[in-house]
Amino acid sequence: KEMHNFLKELPKCEHHVHLEGTLEPDLLFPLAKRNKIELPADFPKTPEELHIRYDNFENLDDFLHFYYIGMGVLITEQDFFDLAWSYFVKAKNDGVWHAETFFDPQGHTERGIKMETVVNGFNRAAEKAQAELGISTKLIMCLLKHLPVPNGMETLKAATGFYKQGLIHGLGLDSSELPFPPKLFTECYSYAAENFGEDVGLTAHAGEEGGPEYITQTLDLLKATRIDHGVNSYKDDAVMERLARENVMLTLCPLSNVKLQVVEDVAELPVMKWLEVGVPFSINSDDPAYFGGYILDNYVVMHTRFGFDLNTWGKIAKFGVDGSWISSERKKKIH
Ligand code: ADE
Numbered sequence: 001k002e003m004h005n006f007l008k009e010l011p012k013c014e015h016h017v018h019l020e021g022t023l024e025p026d027l028l029f030p031l032a033k034r035n036k037i038e039l040p041a042d043f044p045k046t047p048e049e050l051h052i053r054y055d056n057f058e059n060l061d062d063f064l065h066f067y068y069i070g071m072g073v074l075i076t077e078q079d080f081f082d083l084a085w086s087y088f089v090k091a092k093n094d095g096v097w098h099a100e101t102f103f104d105p106q107g108h109t110e111r112g113i114k115m116e117t118v119v120n121g122f123n124r125a126a127e128k129a130q131a132e133l134g135i136s137t138k139l140i141m142c143l144l145k146h147l148p149v150p151n152g153m154e155t156l157k158a159a160t161g162f163y164k165q166g167l168i169h170g171l172g173l174d175s176s177e178l179p180f181p182p183k184l185f186t187e188c189y190s191y192a193a194e195n196f197g198e199d200v201g202l203t204a205h206a207g208e209e210g211g212p213e214y215i216t217q218t219l220d221l222l223k224a225t226r227i228d229h230g231v232n233s234y235k236d237d238a239v240m241e242r243l244a245r246e247n248v249m250l251t252l253c254p255l256s257n258v259k260l261q262v263v264e265d266v267a268e269l270p271v272m273k274w275l276e277v278g279v280p281f282s283i284n285s286d287d288p289a290y291f292g293g294y295i296l297d298n299y300v301v302m303h304t305r306f307g308f309d310l311n312t313w314g315k316i317a318k319f320g321v322d323g324s325w326i327s328s329e330r331k332k333k334i335h
Pocket residue numbers: 018021060067174175176205208256286287
């Protein structure tokens with residue numbers, strides 16, 4: 001109980017949460033109804049049934065199937081606003097000071113939704129979160145690895161104006177991992193680096209189901225400065241040492257890793273090895289509506305498995321602040 005309060009009060013920064021992954025079953029069904037979206041015939045019929053299905057994902061792709069059906073109920077700017085706002089309220093309650101949130105524009109433009117509908121809805125929620133909750137935020141657009149690279153390039157070009165206006169701050173890469181190595185997207189990342197301003201943040205999902213070579217490609221070819229997940233880094237000592245030396249933060253999502261069967265239990269994550277070698281990491285929620293817990297739940301499960309002392313928790317909180325894409329003044333405020 002005391003520890004729970006300590007972890008709640010600990011100033012947290014979230015770097016790995018997909019806004020579409022915060023769509024709770026309790027909101028999914030009413031939105032489907034309101035927007036007259038017909039869910040697939042074999043889709044669970046109630047939030048209770050859907051929660052049960054969510055407890056039984058076989059792997060990343062099995063989850064993604066539900067994730068893309070779920071986001072299909074989001075149509076209007078208000079839907080995107082409501083989704084993000086309810087996430088920010090939960091984040092505030094969990095003790096989040098700064099949130100860098102992912103979204104998947106192609107998951108919406110492929111369905112005929114305009115990118116500006118998505119970006120404006122999310123940004124209105126982000127502005128309200130800054131004004132009313134005091135949370136600083138950044139929006140990171142991700143490209144979907146299962147879609148063709150030219151589609152990704154087109155999406156990037158369409159997003160240029162949003163970067164220039166300061167409405168989007170970073171580029172990520174997500175979706176299905178194994179058949180789509182990061183190197184495929186080299187052109188997309190160099191386009192972003194050249195066209196979106198020098199402080200554009202570059203990150204990518206790598207080493208969740210893919211091996212450590214996916215992490216190496218992400219650093220060498222995409223020039224990313226963070227790695228989302230990066231669990232499989234432990235399989236290559238040279239990669240571990242490089243992450244430590246180059247101060248590349250892993251954005252870990254422990255509950256996600258269990259639900260998607262990356263590990264059987266959080267205790268299997270090579271956390272002590274990362275600490276020993278000096279690989280910085282943050283603790284995040286990924287798709288909390290699908291994986292049964294928000295950021296504080298992820299902190300709590302890490303504590304129950306690893307029993308960090310206060311000193312180590314201080315160090316982890318500092319990794320998160322230092323690895324955030326924020327000004328040094330904002331970092332000082334959070335520290
Ligand atoms: N999209 C949403 N969550 C994801 C994850 N954990 N890995 C890859 N793509 C995702």
